[in-house]
Amino acid sequence: MSKPDTAPGRVIIDGNEAAAHVAYRSNEICAIYPITPSSPMGELADQWANEGRPNIWGQIPVITQMQSEGGVAGALHGSLQTGGLTTTFTASQGLLLMIPNMYKIAGELSPVVLHVAARSLAAQGLSIFGDHQDVMAVRGTGFALLCSASPQEAHDLALVAQAATLDSRVPFVHFFDGFRTSHELNQVILLEDEDLRALLPEPLVFAHRQRGLSPERPFIRGTSQNPDVYFQARETVNPFYSDVPGKVQAAMDRLAGRCGRQYHLFDYHGAADADRVIVLMGSGGETAREAVDYLCAQGQRVGMVQVRLYRPFATEAFLESLPESARRIAVLDRCKEPGSLGEPLFMDVSACLAGRRENLRLIGGRYGLSSKEFTPAMVKAVFDHLAGDELRHPFTVGIHDDVSGTSLDVDREFILEPADTYRAVFYGLGADGTVGANKNSIKIIGSDPARFAQGYFVYDSKKSGSQTVSHLRFGPDPIHSAYLVQSANFVACHQFDFIKRTDVLKLAAPGATFLLNSPYDADQVWSRLPGAVRRQIREKSLDLHVIDAYGVAAAAGLGRRINTVMQVGFFALSGVVPIDDALARIKAAIEKSYQRKGAEIVRQNFAAVDAARAALQQVTVPAGDDDGPPMEALVAAGAPDFVTRVTAEMIAGRGDELPVSALPVDGTWPSGTAAWERRDLSAQVPVWEPELCIQCGNCSLVCPHGVIRARFYDESELERAPAGFRSAVLRGRGYPEIRYTLQIHPDHCTGCTLCVDACPARSTEQSGKRAINMADKTPLLDAERDNLAFFESLPEADRGRVDFSTVRGVQHLAPLFQFSGACSGCGETPYLKLVSQLFGDRTVIANATGCSSIYGGNLPTTPWSANSEGRGPAWSNSLFEDNAEFGFGFRLSADTHRQQAEDLLRTLRPELGDDLVNDLINAAQAEESEVRVQRLRVEELRRRLGDLDKPEARRLESVADHLVRRSVWIVGGDGWAYDIGYGGLDHVLSLGRDVNILVLDTEVYSNTGGQVSKATPLAAVAKFAAGGKATPKKDLALQAIAYGNVYVARVAMGANPQQTLLAFREAERFPGPSLILAYSHCIAHGIDMRFGMRQQKMAVTSGHWPLMRYNPVLREEGGNPFMLDSQRPSIRLKDYTEREIRYRLLAATNPTAAESLMRAAQIDIDVRWGLYEEMATRGDASFHFASAASQHGEPPNQGGPHGPSN
C-alpha cells in the first residue's frame, strides 16, 4: 500500500487503489479475473498478499485467479456459502458473466461486495471505457448498487458497502466510473484499520460464518422449489431490502463520525430555492457540482442531486433531498437501454416522484457513454434546456445527434478552470516514460499539505508508437474536475515530430508556457515549426522553450528514456514548486524507484537531472514569418470517401465532433483502413541489398506489420521505374527476363528489426551486413515512397501459379493483414498474416477478445484488408469466452448454405447442364489452383443463373459463393483457449466440423498486462504468480490429440518457418477440426523483441516448445499420425529461460525457489519429450483405438467439400 505523504493518512492514488485498499483489508478471500479497467484492483490485492500484509483481523487474504468471471462468481458463491468473507473486482462483460450466481448470492442473502470499475458493454462495438451499462444490467439481481464519484469516495464507500452488507445481509455492487475514477490520481485520505474495525463489528462476521454450511449443524440450501412456495419464498426478503437504506445511511454516519466526511444516500448541492435540478450519479456529479456553483454565483436557481445508493431506491430519502422549489428535473443516465421509456435512473426517479410531487416536469437524458467527456458546459446545456419552452425526452448531451435530433447544443466557449488551479498537458510517446514521470510529479507536488493534485492519462488505441496525453491539475483546493484539462497553463510536447501531426497547442491558454523536446537549438527551431504552430504561438503569446531531451538522456547513458529530463523541464519552467525542492524530490523518487535495480541506473538518472536544467533554452519568437511548412497529412492521398470523412477525423483526434449520421448503424466498418494511415513510427527502416539477397522470403514472412513485400515481374516493367528502384534477377531456373524486388512500406515500419535477424544471407566482405539492414529513414523516405508507388503498380502474382508449399513462394502472396497497431516486433501477427496470405480471400475469422482483437479491430484504423479482387478475410469479434462457439456458428452457416447450393444445383441440373453441376459439386479444392478454377465455375454459374427466371435461381444466387470452399478460422490467445474459452473450444473440437483454431500462445494474458494463464510455463513469473508458476503448462495439444480425429500442430515460426507453413496448410485442408498452437514471443516475456524469432528457436531447441503435428489423415491411411518435427533438445532449458525477464525475475527475487522450480521445469520437459518421442515412434496400430476407428476418421462434415455428393 502506498505510504502516506506528509499529511497524515493522505496519499495520492487512483480510484482502483482506493477501493482495493478497503476491500483487501476487510476480506479473507479475493477470487479474481483480469478485465479492464478493474484489473489493477486484483493486482494490488495480489501484490499486498505477496508482501504479507494482513487484513484488519490479522490474516493475509488468499488471492486466487480463476479461469473466468463465471468461475470467480462460482468460487465467490461457494466461499460465501461456507462462511468466507470474500470479494472480487470486475467490470463490463465480466460482471455480466457473474449474473447467474449474483441472483443466487442475493437470493440466499449472502453478504458480499463486488467492486466494479463501471465500463461500457460490447454492443455495436467493444469499449474498455467507462459508463454504467454494466452495473445497470445487474440491477435485477437483488444486489444493492452503491456509487462512488471520486477516488476518495471509492475508498470511503467501499467501507460503507462492506459495513452495510454485513449488517443487512444484502449483497452490494460498489461501483465507480471506469478510467475516469478508477484511473484518476487524486488525494485520498486513508482510513485507518481502526476505522474499518469500528464499522465492521466482528459479531457480524461471526454471524455470517455461523450461517455457513457446516456438517456440525447440517441444513440444506439451494433447493428446487415448486409453484406452491417459490413465489412466497421470493417475497420473504422484502424486509431486508427495506432495511438497506437505513443501514447504509447509518454506516455513512458512523464513517462521518470517525473521519468527518459525511455522505448521504442522495446529496443535494445547489441553490436552496432551485427550480431546475439535475439528478445523476458517478463522477459526472463532480463536474455538475462545479457548474452548479458557477451558475448559482451568477444568480441562477439550479441544483443537483448526487445519487449514491441507487438500489434499493430510497424514495423518502430522495424526496427529502430534492428542494420543494424544484419544477424541472433532468435525470442523467450514463447508460443506454434501446427501446426503453427512459434509462434506469430516470425510470426509478420517475416512479419515485409519481403521485408524490406536483407541478414537476421530468425528462431523462444520456451522457458520457464510453468515457465520452462530460464538461461543465454540458451541465450548463442541460440547465439551459430545462429553462426553455420545449423539453426534449430523451435527450443526449455531449454528442451531435443529427439522426434522431436528441442532442442539446453545448457552448464550447464555456470553460470553468479556476484561476488558482495550475493546469498542465503533456504529449508523450508510450515508450518515453512521460506518464510515469507525470505520476511522479503529481506525487511530488501533492505531498505538499497545502496543495492538491489530480492526474488523468489518455492512452492510444494502438500498441506501437502510441501517443499518451497526460492531464495534470494542481491547486490550493481539492480538485473535483472530472474531465480533461480544457485550458492549460503549461503544454509539453515530448516528441518533436508530434507538432507536425497533432495540434498540441489546442489546449494552450493565452500566455501559457510551451516546452518542446527539440533536436534543434533555440535559434534554429522556429524555421522547423509548421505554420499552424507558429501562428498559435504568436496569437496566444506562448512562452516557448526547447530542450534536446534525447541528447541529454543519451549523454547521461539513459538511451531513449527522456522522462526525467522533461520532468526537470516542467518543474524549472512551471514554478509550481521551488526548483531546488523539486530537484531534490525528483532525485529522491529516482533513488526509490531505481535503487533495487542498481546504483548505476540511479547515477545516470541523477546525471540527467543535473544536466537537464542547463539544457533548457528559451526561444525568442521572430517577428513575422508565420509561413512554415504545412502540417503533415495523416492519411495518404486518394483514400476512399469514408476514410477521408470519418476515419481521418478520428485519427486527427476529432472523433468527438463526428455526428451520429457519420457512423455505421450496426457496427460494420470498412476493411483495410490501416493502409491509408501515415504513422511515421520508426526513425530507421530496412534497406534491401539485391546483390546479397537469396530471395528466401524469411524477412517478409516474419515481418509482424506486413511492411516487406516481394514481387516478380517482367524486366520490361523497369522501363517506367523511378531512379533508384532496386531489382534483381529472379532466382530459379530459366527466368532470365523475370525480375524480383523486395519493397518496404516506410510509413508503416515500426523498426522492430525482426527481418534483419531472420535474414540468412550475409556479406562475404563485411561482417554483420546482411541482405536486409536497418538505415535512417529520413534521407530515404521520399524515394522509398516513390518506389513503393511504382512497386504497387507492378502486376500481382497469379495465385494459381505461386508455390504455396515454400516460404520462398508464399512471399509473393499479398498479405491481407497489414499495418496493425500491435506492439513493435509482435510474435503473434506473423501467423495471422500468413493465414491471410494463404487463405485470406475465402476466410471468415472469429476472433476472441484480447490482443488480437485489439490490434485486429480497434478503431480508428484496422488491418484486415481486401485483395485487388475485393476479396479478403471477413472478421468479427464476439466475446472473450465464446469465440470457439462463435466461429463454429460460422461453419454451421457455411455448411448449411453449401448444402443448399448443392441441392439447388441438382434441382436446376436440366437448365444448368450436367457438366457444370457435377464439376461444381465434385471439384477438388485442396490446392489453390483448384480453388481458382472453382471460382471460374461459380462465375459461369452466375452467368447461367442470370438467364433463368425461376425462384430456385434466385435462391442459388444467394448461396452460390459457398461453392468455393470457405475457410473458417477461430483465433485467440491462450487466455481464451486455455482458460475462459476452454469449455467451448473443447466442445467445438468434439463436434468434428471443419474449423481451424489458431491459438496465439504468449503463455500469459498479454492484453490485460501479463496475468498468469494455464499456458504459463512452470517457473515463469507473471502477475498472480509473482513467486513463479508452480504448476506446469497445460498440454493442450495432447488433450486435443486424445480425440483422435482432431488435427493438431504445435509451431514456432522463428524455429522452423517451413514446418509452420506446412502445418497451416495441412490444418486448413483437413476436413475436420484443427488446432494450431503457435508460439508467440511477447513483450510480456521481458525480452528484447528484436530477437523474438531467435528466442522462438531456443524455445524449441531447449525442448520447451517441441514442434509436432498430429494428422488424423495419416491414421486413416494406416500410418502413425504423430510426427515430432523438432530434434531432441540440444540446449538446456536454462539457456532459453535466462534470456527472459519473466524467468530471471524469480532468480533475482528468490534464487532458491527459482532453482527448485527450474529443476522441476527441466524434469517436466525431459519427461514430456520422452512421451512425445515414444508417441512418434509408436507402432501405427496403437493409434487406431476403437472410438476413432468406428468413425473411420470421417467427421460429420455434412455437405462440406469432402462430404457426400450425388
Place this chain on the structure above:
Amino acid sequence: MDLRTDYLGLSLDHPVIASASPMTDKEENIRRMEDAGAAAVVMHSLFEEQINQEAAAVDRLLASGEESFGEALSYFPPLDHYRASEDRYLEILATASAAVDIPVIASLNGVSPAGWTGHATAMEQAGASAIELNIYYIAADPGESGREVEDRYLEIIRAVKGAVSIPVAVKTGPFFSAFGHMARQMVAAGADGLVLFNRFYQPNFDLEQMAVTRALELSGAEEIRAGLLWIAVLYQKLGASIAASTGVEGPAEVVKYLMAGADVVMTTSSLLRHGMGYLGNLRDGLGEWMDRHGYESLGPLRGSMSLSRVADPSAFERANYIRMLEEFEPA
C-alpha cells in the same frame, strides 16, 4: 605432513584454493568445497560492467510497454523483492563467510573508479576475508602508452587499498613490457599479494555465422609455463604473497607452482573437469608427492626451483630458453 601456509596474512591448512568461477557463486557450493578440502575459496567475480548492463537491461525490458496502453499499464508483478545482482552477491558472501571456517575471498572486476572502491567496501562489510582485484583491461586504444596502462592498474590498487582494511590481492595478466617491475609497483601501491595469472577472454571467429565469439575453454597443464616462469623469477623479491593460477590439472602442477615459489595454488578447470571433490585429491596428491620425495613441510619445497635458488640468475633465464631450442627436434 605439514602443509600449512600463509596467504595475504591468512593462515591456511594447505595451499590449494578454489579460484573464482561460476561454481563459487553459491553458498552451498562454497560449503561443499570446504568439505571437499579447499583451504580457501575465492568467490566468483563480481563484474561491475555486467551488473550495470544487467541493471540497464532489466530496467529497459521491464519498462518497455509500460504506461503506454490503457489496458496494460505494466506487464510484470511489482519488484519489491527484486535485488540487483550486487545485492545477491553480497548476501551470498555474507552467508557463506558465516557458514564456513575457511577464508572466503571476494573477487571484483570493475570498470569505474567509483565502482572499484564502492564494491570493495561493500565486500569488506559483508565479511570477506580478503579481496581479489581481477584487473582485466585490454589496451585496445593504440594511443594509450604502456605507462598509462600501468598507471591505471596502480591507481585502482591504491584506491581500493585506501578504502578497505582487509588484504587485497591483484589478479593480473603477464602482458607488460617488464612484468617483474610492474609486479613490484603493484606491491608498492599496496597489493598484499599477486595472483598469476588471469586468462584473457580472447575472441574467436565462428566461420559459419561469420561472427565473433567469446567462448572460454578450460585451461590445461601446458598453460602453466608463464606462471611458473614469473613466480620463479619473483619469488622472495616482492615482499608480498604469490598465488598461482591457471593450468592446474593435477597434483603435479600444484607441486610445480610451489617449487617455483607460490604460497598457494588456485584451480577452477580441474574442478570443472572432476568435480569439487577433486580439491581433496589435489591436497592429498601434494602430500603423497612430498612424502615420496622426503619433504615434511612446505618450507623446503617452496621456491626450490625458483630463480633465487640458482647461482647465476641471468644464466638461468637464458639457459631456460636455449634448452628449449636444443630439445626441439623437427619431425
